[in-house]
Amino acid sequence: MEIRLLRTFLAVEELRHFSRAADALHMSQPALSKQIGVLEASIGGKLFERGRHGAELTLFGERFLPDAQTLVRDADDVLARARDASSGRTGHLRIGICLSVLTLVPKIIADFRRANPGVVITLSDLSSAEQERRLLAGKLDAGFLRLPAGAGLASFKVVDEGLALAMPPHSQYKRLPSDLAVLNDIGFIALSRARGPGLAAQIDRWCGARRFVPNITQHAEDVQSVLTSVAACVGVAFIPSRAQYLLRDATVLPLPGRDARWRVGLAWASARENPVTARFVSHVRAALSRG
Missing domain, CATH: 1.10.10.10 (Winged helix-like DNA-binding domain superfamily/Winged helix DNA-binding domain)
Incomplete structure (x- = not known):
């Protein structure tokens, strides 16, 4: 019939x-x-x-x-x-996020959810390397990660990011010391290289250019633990500068040099057609264009 x-x-x-x-x-x-x-x-x-x-x-x-x-x-x-x-008004959207976008992206995602109530959203806090693997494997639909994105991924810039030094509360250092070696007396807390390979490589480049070898006294499995250790006066730490909003009393010193700068963007698998992903990408573009 x-x-x-x-x-x-x-x-x-x-x-x-x-x-x-x-x-x-x-x-x-x-x-x-x-x-x-x-x-x-x-x-x-x-x-x-x-x-x-x-x-x-x-x-x-x-x-x-x-x-x-x-x-x-x-x-x-x-x-x-x-x-x-x-x-793309209904479906499931799996998004990878990183610390550098937490002051901006939650509102963008919340606006997207209000405009598209039929889309179920899952967020995962993952390193850029892990996001790329999952995007290419079809286990993630979009991700906010370190640029440039790898082969097979389309992307655009969301924010500029920079390396910073987080000092414990009441530290005597209010600016970066000319002799970085004095910081080794305090000791460095570092994020596990496996958990943040991109950040670790960035720190290596910056320190290598200045022939400085940080004295790492403690490793942590997540950035929140690194920040908590700094706040507890356990040591100093290299962190993404946008993570400073999570520190209340600590001093955060932006680091100089082009080797302390990188970009964070939104990436997705270019060969995989997904109406929900396409709708989200357009939403993020529009939100950024509105400032």
Whole structure:
């Protein structure tokens, strides 16, 4: 049974007139009459009695009417859901995040959720390297990570980031000492290299250019533990500068040099077509353009 035939039947039932229904459906009256005839033949009964004043439902037509309305309504619901899915209004979005975007991205994601309540969002705090692996493996849909992104990933910049030195509360150093070696007397807390390979490489480049070898006295498995150790006066630490909002009393000193700068952007698998991801990417672009 074709849905278009049911729509024709419902139009005639509503207007109680073949000619008016044909006009409403933008077809000729003979074409409409033919469709009603096809429907009646397929269900085995007459639907309308036609007279000078229009068309009235037969007893059979009255009994058929609720089922026809239900079928059309269900078809409309299926079509609406399909359109929502194809346009990215419904589905599942898996997003990778990093510390550097936590002052900006949560609001962008919250706005996206309000505009697209049919999308279920899952957030994962992951290193840039792990995000790239998951994006390429199809286990992540989009990720905020260190640029440049690897092969197979499309991306654009979200924020500029820089390396900083976090000093314990009440530290005597309010600016970067000319002799970095004095900081080794305090000792460094470092994020595990496996947990943050990009940050570790950035620190290596910056220290290597200054021929400085930090005295690492403690490793941590997450940046929050590093920051907590600094706040507890356990030591000093190299951190992304945007992480300073998590430190209340500690002194955060931005580090100089181009080797202390990098970019963080939004990346996604360029070869994988996903309407939800495409909608989210457009949303982030628009949010950034609005400032």
